[in-house]
Amino acid sequence: MRGLRISLGDGAPWDGIPRTPGGYLLRVGPGQRDVDLFEEAAADGRRALALGDPARACEELDRALSLWRGTFLEGLPLPDALDRWAGRLEERRWHAEEDYAQALIAEDRCPEAVLRMRGLVERRPLRQGAWLHLMQGLFRGGDVAGALEAHRRAREVLVRETGLEPGPDLNSLHQHILGQRPVPAPATLAPVVPRPRQLPPVTAGFVGRDAEIAALDSSLGSRPGGPGTAVITAVSGMAGVGKTALVPGQAIACRLLARADSRLGDLGAAESRLRRSLALYADLGDATGQAQTLHNYIELCYMAGRPAEALRHGDEALRLYRLSGNRDGEARTLNAIGWLHATEGDYEQAIDSCSQALERQRHAGDRNGQAATLDSLGFAYHHLARHDHAVASYEEAVALFRASADRYHEAETLVRLGETLRARGDTRQAEEVWHRAAAIFDALRDPEADAVRERLALIREP
CATH class of the missing domain: 1.25.40.10 (Tetratricopeptide repeat domain)
Incomplete structure (x- = not known):
């Protein structure tokens, strides 16, 4: 027992396992249990998603879901009350998975959302939310046939198991996909045309680019002119050497680090990183990436008490979302702009x-x-x-x-x-x-x- 107390106390005996007349008592305070950390992060993720900040939602929901290891209290005999509580907690886990998929899709990380939702519909085939996000991820990723097949499978399972047709959300998305499907050509079928993208998917890793990656990574933490100074990094080379795959990853890293800086209260560092992210996306001609970064700028300026500047960034993000045809981003930004006007009394x-x-x-x-x-x-x-x-x-x-x-x-x-x-x-x-x-x-x-x-x-x- 002494060894356990020392290991839990980082070298000093932990007082959370006091001796009692009947043996030992484990005392765990609020915020010390994984379930508390999960619920806090999941709630923060949902809040960020509702406020139109999918990047932060991804960060929080990933943190929440990473706490899970298999099924909660699996294999243990449980009294009815505890069994019901465990069931409710599992339900919150599945809702967090669906929220995470929605945030991933909003961040244009459709393959990740599809992978997670495929796993969820296998485990919980009656969850219409999971089928909905699976269809959205497939469709927005360019797999129109896969999205339609997902609807067919969802309907088959629901009718067989419950006798009910899919709900209005699934059917509405199905009709929307049918309306945007490529028209068959005479005697053959037109190829599936993916949604236009400015960039390829972000590459998981590079071969033979260790020096270049190290230079870019080190530049992420450097601000030679002090906080708030934007550092511009140029990536050049002949066609085909990997510039287009390398730079988006750095732009995304800047955005994520900016989010971390904001949460730590270092708004100057966050603003510097957002400027660099904007410059990288601008060089690539990625209107959606610029708009997403500007959306992060809206929150930063709001936190810094600069509402007029936040509105200017909102107007520019709106223009870029419209330019790239991103209706989801356009709607989120319109709501953010509306909220800013409301807080200013307009x-x-x-x-x-x-x-x-x-x-x-x-x-x-x-x-x-x-x-x-x-x-x-x-x-x-x-x-x-x-x-x-x-x-x-x-x-x-x-x-x-x-x-x-x-x-x-x-x-x-x-x-x-x-x-x-x-x-x-x-x-x-x-x-x-x-x-x-x-x-x-x-x-x-x-x-x-x-x-x-x-x-x-x-x-x-x-």
């Missing part, structure tokens, strides 16, 4: 931008995007005292968050819905939705539950 402009985003998200069947945008619309309508519109927006957002099992954002939106109901004079309804929000936060063990109960205490005061 509520009418916020409603205009968010309404455009919502139209595109409805057309694409993006339920998570719709929920986030409806929440933004509710916020803007509330501050214009257009309470009926705000309530309608919030209620639809709540329904969409609930349908996608995003409990955290469901609760957050219920809190804002309660504020609007109270402002409209519907005190009893406000109290009801705040009770619902507190119950969800309690189930998630989120401290926001206490803040909601404070609202309930105030609403009961004479």
Whole structure:
């Protein structure tokens, strides 16, 4: 036991295993269990996805899912209550997998999303969300036939096992794919035409380029002019030597390191890396890469208290997404722009931008995007005292968050819905939705539950 305590205490005996009259007791505090770390990272990933930041969502969801090793409590005899809890935790794992796939697709990492969703539909063939993201990954990766085959298999399994047809999301995507499928030529079938891309997939590794990679990697951490100074690196050479595959990886690395810098509070370093990422993508003519980096810039400027600059970056990201035909990115950026306008008090402009985003998200069947945008619309309508519109927006957002099992954002939106109901004079309804929000936060063990109960205490005061 002493050896175990020392190993857990990094050289000094750990006091988390005290001796008791009946033996030993293991004391584990909040945040020390893998399940706590998983739920925190998964919630952060969902929040980033809803806010239109798929790069951060990928980072958080990868961290959450990497904590899993096989099936939870597999092979152990469990009492009914613990067995039900284990089942709920497994369900949250599958939701995190689906969220991760959605974030990967938004980051144009379709092969990774397809690989993960193929594994998930094999293990859980009745999960329509997994089939949906598998179809999206295949279609956006250029495999139209594979996406249609995935729908056929999903329908076959669902009808055989449940007697039900696929839901509206799967069928809507199926119809969308059919409408964009290449038209057969006479007596033969036209080849499948992949979605246009500026760049090839990022290469996993290079052979014979150790010196070049080392030079680029070392430059990522160097800022000879101090924080905030952009370092420009040129990659030259004859055609076919691998420039086009080498540079995108460095551009992506800059973006990821910028995210890490932002989380550590080093906004100067983050901005320097984002500038370099923009320069690399600009040299490659990659409009989507530039737009994604500018979207990261929006968040950075918002954190730094530079809303006007954030809006300028948003307008440029919007132009680039439209140039590259990226409708998902366009919708996410419109919502981000709308939220910036709302936080600056320009509520009418916020409603205009968010309404455009919502139209595109409805057309694409993006339920998570719709929920986030409806929440933004509710916020803007509330501050214009257009309470009926705000309530309608919030209620639809709540329904969409609930349908996608995003409990955290469901609760957050219920809190804002309660504020609007109270402002409209519907005190009893406000109290009801705040009770619902507190119950969800309690189930998630989120401290926001206490803040909601404070609202309930105030609403009961004479």
